Amino acid sequence: MNILIVQGHPDHSEPHLCHALAEAYAEGAREGGHELRRITVADLPITFLRSARDYAEGEPPYYAKEAQEAVMWADHMMVVFPLWVGGMPALLRAWFEQSFREGFVMEIRDGRVLRHLKGKSARLVVTMGMPSLFYRWYFGQPGTKLLRRSVLGFAGVRPVRQTLIGMVDKLTPAKAEKLFSHMRDLGRKAS
Structure with missing residues (x-):
């Protein structure tokens, strides 16, 4: 299976938990015999869209085409x-806006919506300072719902699974290793 890992942490000045999670997932994917490609959003000269016309008709930058x-x-x-x-983070959102433009992810033809990413699946791995259950149940997980439903889901990506990792500032080495092991397992399964 071909797997694309999108590293969405906007800070590349030092390694973060997101980097370690992506690396553990990649290790598992390689062990599972999967082909890998990576995109590190923080390394790209991301520009922001400023109009609906630019989104619909503008020329995507080179990194969005890649x-x-x-x-x-x-x-x-x-x-x-x-x-x-x-x-x-805004940088990741801007990457999605530039890359997942109308015409690429979907188009309307003869009054029908054609979703161009059908047959693909995704896993969101999201780290946070608050308890993940609090984010999920009290706040209703607006940030991941947006990505799952309005971006990936609208383009036809199904299923879109998620792993929410809360209380990262209190992550012990033992819990971190258990988490990395879980990421390697998900990578092996391409899940």
């Missing part, structure tokens, strides 16, 4: 990011 090619190549995507202000 992302589109990688997404089409992939059977499964793993997207990892820290929860910031209830959702994905």
Whole structure:
């Protein structure tokens, strides 16, 4: 299976938990015999869309075209990011806006919506400071719902599974190793 790992942590000045989680997932995927590609959003010169016209008709930047090619190549995507202000960091959101444009992920033809990413699956891995159950049940997980339903789901990606990792500032080495082991297992299964 072809797996695309999207590292959505916007800070590349030092390794973070998101980087370690992505690496554990990649190790498992390699052990499972899967082909891998990676996109590290923090390494790209991301630009922001500023109008609906630019989104619909503008020329995507080179990195968005490369992302589109990688997404089409992939059977499964793993997207990892820290929860910031209830959702994905702005840099990752801008990457999705540039890369998942109308015409690429979907188009309307003869009054019908054609979803171009059908047959692909995804795993979201999201780290946060609060308890994940609090984010899920009290807040209703708005940031991951947006990505699961309105971005990936709307494009036809199914299933979109998620792993929410809360209380990361209190993560002990034993709990971290258990988490990395779980990520390796998910990578092996391409899940």
